[in-house]
Amino acid sequence: MRAFSYSRAESVADALKGVVGHGETKVVAGGTNLLDLMKADVMRPTRLVDITRLPLNRIEETAEGGLRLGALVTNADTAHDERVRSRYPMLSRAILAGASAQLRNMATNGGNLLQRTRCYYFYDTGTPCNKREPGSGCGAIGGVNRIHAILGASEHCIATHPSDMCVALAALAAEIRVTGPRGERTIPFEAFHRLPGDAPQIDTNLAPDEIVTAIDLPARGFAAHSTYLKVRDRQSYAFALVSVAAALEIEDGKVTAARLALGGVAHKPWRDQAAEEALVGRPADAGSFAVAAEAVLRDARGFGHNDFKIDLARRAILRALQDAAASETP
Amino acid sequence: MAEAEFSTLVEVSLRVNGERVSRRVEARRHLIDFLRLDLGLTGSHAGCEHGVCGACTVRVDGEIVRGCLTLAAQLDGADVWTIEGLSDTGEVRDLQQAFVARNALQCGYCTPGMLATCADLLERSPAPSRAEIREHISGNYCRCTGYEAIIDAVETVAAARRAATGQVAIGQATIGETAE
Numbered sequence: 001m002r003a004f005s006y007s008r009a010e011s012v013a014d015a016l017k018g019v020v021g022h023g024e025t026k027v028v029a030g031g032t033n034l035l036d037l038m039k040a041d042v043m044r045p046t047r048l049v050d051i052t053r054l055p056l057n058r059i060e061e062t063a064e065g066g067l068r069l070g071a072l073v074t075n076a077d078t079a080h081d082e083r084v085r086s087r088y089p090m091l092s093r094a095i096l097a098g099a100s101a102q103l104r105n106m107a108t109n110g111g112n113l114l115q116r117t118r119c120y121y122f123y124d125t126g127t128p129c130n131k132r133e134p135g136s137g138c139g140a141i142g143g144v145n146r147i148h149a150i151l152g153a154s155e156h157c158i159a160t161h162p163s164d165m166c167v168a169l170a171a172l173a174a175e176i177r178v179t180g181p182r183g184e185r186t187i188p189f190e191a192f193h194r195l196p197g198d199a200p201q202i203d204t205n206l207a208p209d210e211i212v213t214a215i216d217l218p219a220r221g222f223a224a225h226s227t228y229l230k231v232r233d234r235q236s237y238a239f240a241l242v243s244v245a246a247a248l249e250i251e252d253g254k255v256t257a258a259r260l261a262l263g264g265v266a267h268k269p270w271r272d273q274a275a276e277e278a279l280v281g282r283p284a285d286a287g288s289f290a291v292a293a294e295a296v297l298r299d300a301r302g303f304g305h306n307d308f309k310i311d312l313a314r315r316a317i318l319r320a321l322q323d324a325a326a327s328e329t330p
Numbered sequence: 331m332a333e334a335e336f337s338t339l340v341e342v343s344l345r346v347n348g349e350r351v352s353r354r355v356e357a358r359r360h361l362i363d364f365l366r367l368d369l370g371l372t373g374s375h376a377g378c379e380h381g382v383c384g385a386c387t388v389r390v391d392g393e394i395v396r397g398c399l400t401l402a403a404q405l406d407g408a409d410v411w412t413i414e415g416l417s418d419t420g421e422v423r424d425l426q427q428a429f430v431a432r433n434a435l436q437c438g439y440c441t442p443g444m445l446a447t448c449a450d451l452l453e454r455s456p457a458p459s460r461a462e463i464r465e466h467i468s469g470n471y472c473r474c475t476g477y478e479a480i481i482d483a484v485e486t487v488a489a490a491r492r493a494a495t496g497q498v499a500i501g502q503a504t505i506g507e508t509a510e
Contacts, residue, residue, distance in 0.1 A: 005336035006357035006403050018336075028401070035360075035399045036380050047336050048357070050404055076393070100469020101447065103381060105393040106400065236468035
């Protein structure tokens with residue numbers, strides 16, 4: 001790994017001083033993704049600001065009846081928190097479907113939002129990649145693209161977002177709290193990650209001089225009818241080929257509210273609000289769920305090796321919605 | 331506002347296997363290299379060095395982590411335990427015995443990390459199912475055993491520890507004496 005210089009921030013103000021106006025400075029917390037990318041020479045920051053000492057390591061109640069997850073709470077502590085488990089079981093389940101025990105103990109909530117794609121061409125510095133080196137081309141288009149996007153891709157990038165946690169956060173309509181030299185602001189979850197367009201090197205709408213401080217979960221947790229279904233090449237410790245966060249509210253057999261988000265299919269966690277709205281008022285049965293699945297995938301497009309994901313996603317959506325409808329305790 | 335201070339060399343003071351250690355480390359020094367190269371604690375192994383294989387698993391502040399994706403510079407004030415410490419205190423002695431008895435290792439490269447991970451599981455879950463054991467060790471690769479023997483060993487220890495509840499100290503001493 002290339003040499004870099006290091007600073008240990010003792011406060012949020014301290015951290016912001018460290019990152020302001022320095023393009024090659026990166027913030028490090030758990031380090032599970034950044035340090036790996038530095039070892040692979042994909043990311044080459046010359047300075048790291050260590051934010052692990054900042055007071056962002058608590059899970060607290062919000063005035064609106066939700067939970068505020070500190071950016072530095074580890075994925076493990078979040079998934080095992082009793083309030084998260086009982087009120088947001090879909091989120092707990094999604095987190096535990098990802099990575100390994102060791103990585104979940106290190107990885108933080110803020111870092112999970114900011115993790116980068118696992119596209120093999122992004123990691124392989126000997127191949128073109130518009131995300132790693134803008135303008136160099138996309139190795140995956142016309143290359144090996146089994147794990148790549150079927151929704152929202154562009155001619156410049158067909159990479160997917162690798163997170164499980166973020167798929168559940170998208171379905172829960174979480175909000176991201178960030179702070180920077182222009183003060184604090186809140187970003188709705190769907191506006192946090194970007195589609196690749198013609199600038200795939202930019203993953204999120206977090207400004208380079210801002211840091212994530214917390215994730216706010218709304219009061220509505222869909223605890224009675226929700227699930228996270230992850231389909232992957234082996235039963236554990238693999239990234240999703242397709243995953244589905246599905247949540248329903250049901251009264252007298254009819255859907256009164258629905259949430260549907262997919263992982264492994266796009267450059268961002270893919271929530272489809274039109275499909276959700278179309279479910280409302282319909283019977284909570286396989287017929288309605290199949291219509292929703294068709295709606296989510298109406299514009300899906302494969303790139304060869306990943307064509308199978310379209311069918312797989314359709315079936316995964318159907319099964320996840322059925323599981324969510326059936327289970328009182330997922 | 332004053333500029334934040336950046337340095338390529340970082341002073342760290344931490345505890346490793348219960349002993350206080352102070353060193354000046356390069357900012358890019360990973361915990362696994364700090365343990366092996368700077369402190370001579372070669373029980374923890376560097377495998378894939380990309381956070382995948384688990385050979386570098388060590389305990390930091392009570393939680394198992396990847397030594398290859400942790401910077402030593404970040405560990406000022408931390409409490410680190412490696413296989414050397416876990417062996418010396420006797421904490422994993424019954425697991426070690428069961429690994430031998432069940433042939434849960436061949437080349438041994440994964441074993442220090444595997445033991446740390448299995449010890450972590452048994453601390454949290456005294457009666458894990460085979461599926462639960464499998465899931466917990468999914469971040470520790472073993473290319474020799476096919477895992478079944480490891481799962482057998484963990485099950486055996488979990489059962490023995492449950493049986494010895496209330497007389498844990500006596501049970502462990504008995505196993506230890508047999509070993510010596």
